[in-house]
Amino acid sequence: MQTAASLDRMKSSFIREILAAASDPDMISLAGGLPDEKTFPIELLKPTIAQLHNDISLFQYGPTQGYAPLVKHLNQLYQLPEHHKLLVTTGSQQGLDLIARAYMNPGDGVAMEAPSYLGAMQVFDFVQASILPIAQLADGPDLEALERCFANDKPKLFYAVPDFHNPTGVCWSLATRQAVAKLCIEYDVTLLEDAPYRPLRFSGEALPMVSSFCPDQALVLRSFSKIASPGLRIGVVSGPAQWIEPLIKVKQGADLHSNVPAQAMLLGLLEHPEFEQHIAKVCDLYHGRYQVLLKALEQLEPFGCQAQPVAGGMFVWLTLPDCDSFAFAKYLIEQGVATVPSDVFYSAEKGVSALRLNFTNATPDMLQEAVSRLAQALATR
Ligand SMILES: Cc1ncc(COP(=O)(O)O)c(C=O)c1O
Known part of the structure; x- marks a missing residue:
């Protein structure tokens, strides 16, 4: 059956493609916008x-x-x-x-x-x-x-x-x-x-x-x-x-x-009387991970990459030297790290070359390893 014309306008989701690749156990994913499951307030x-x-x-x-x-x-x-x-x-x-x-x-x-x-x-x-x-x-x-x-x-x-x-x-x-x-x-x-x-x-x-x-x-x-x-x-x-x-x-x-x-x-x-405290704990956890990621990203500066500091949220935006961010993100997947390329966040206009990095759903070790793989990819691409 023919789909409605309005559906043709929707971008095919690169994120879906990336999330599929991210299920590979060797892959470090900084692609999704996922909270860490251990923050879920089950108790x-x-x-x-x-x-x-x-x-x-x-x-x-x-x-x-x-x-x-x-x-x-x-x-x-x-x-x-x-x-x-x-x-x-x-x-x-x-x-x-x-x-x-x-x-x-x-x-x-x-x-x-x-x-x-x-x-x-x-x-x-x-x-x-x-x-x-x-x-x-x-x-x-x-x-x-x-x-x-x-x-x-x-x-x-x-x-x-x-x-x-x-x-x-x-x-x-x-x-x-x-x-x-x-x-x-x-x-x-x-x-x-x-x-x-x-x-x-x-x-x-x-x-x-x-x-x-x-x-x-x-x-x-x-x-x-x-x-x-x-x-x-x-x-x-x-x-x-x-x-x-x-x-x-x-x-x-x-x-x-x-x-x-x-x-x-x-x-x-x-x-629940402890809900405010719960949010404070989540923020503390994410703050620690953000600091690890930001520090690690300094090693990418010689490649012309720049991370923009943030005061909260779940993402760091890493600008790259002018390139096809889509192709670079695909190359990164081959190197074992999933990110989201800037292209998907623009409608029709050409935007800056960048990657969105999520820091809330990876441990500090994983964040550091992901940045090492990024550095390796920048050196070899
Ligand atoms: C800016 C923004 N708005 C809305 C949403 C949708 O959130 P939810 O439907 O889970 O409340 C998201 C999810 O990541 C988001 O990043």
Whole structure:
């Protein structure tokens, strides 16, 4: 059967190819965006799991907006104003998909930083939106380019990952946050702030969310994949109630509602007195691994490679001398190390040559060995 034309626009996933190669036991994978399994808060979840059977209603169909006690808890946690609303989604990825489907007609513009999160490009491609790339600088998007885009192309949305960007790890400065919010208000562009890595800060002070400077001009996506478990598949979209209602309607057609027992498990976790401590431990673990990786990457500087320091998240962006990053990543797989080449994070435009390196799911020894293999590959390619 012929697939829909919209499917042809989606990039074939190099990540899938890489993840397949990464299952080779000799391969060191810095390719996925996986949390370390040993951080999963199983002990903190156990008391809730043990109680699930006492509430049989958890196993019945539930409300589309989300499990009511969780919705109430999250409303308080995020201190949403009275006229805002939230929707519990099946991972924040579903939030992105619902927003694309509820709001984007073919040809509608969505501005996003280049490079950008592949999963966001995929959903916007699928609804045949027009992706408008904005160059990313060291502290966020190029503001002049963003204003030109807002003025000339009139995008409907600006999709942004201001805290520990995927793939670059960039964290926007306070001034950039304020300036972007101001532009969104001035040009009536909805900010779509995607914040899955925000809780994973391991140094420096947290900065206010961009949406806090333009709350009525923004939709916010949050995820529990990085601080609890991705397998639970729970994310949240919040924003002005009139913008959330259409998402609830689309979600009814997509999956009726997210998994209720998983939502009850998440609520138990959020209410556990040791949950904050758990997040701090995860950040400490990742900080240590990041430091090992950053130090090891110094040995690649003579090859013209540069690693950009980060203050949190899961990735380091390693820029390479100008090359075909795709071909280089394939060569690296032959040398026993899986990474993601920069090409996959750009839509149509030519980007910088770089690799995305994940540091959360490899031990310090593996990280060092991976960098040795990288050095070897750079010396022999
Ligand atoms: C920037 C960004 N947004 C959204 C997601 C989706 O996360 P999830 O659906 O697991 O909440 C990811 C996953 O890696 C991501 O990197």
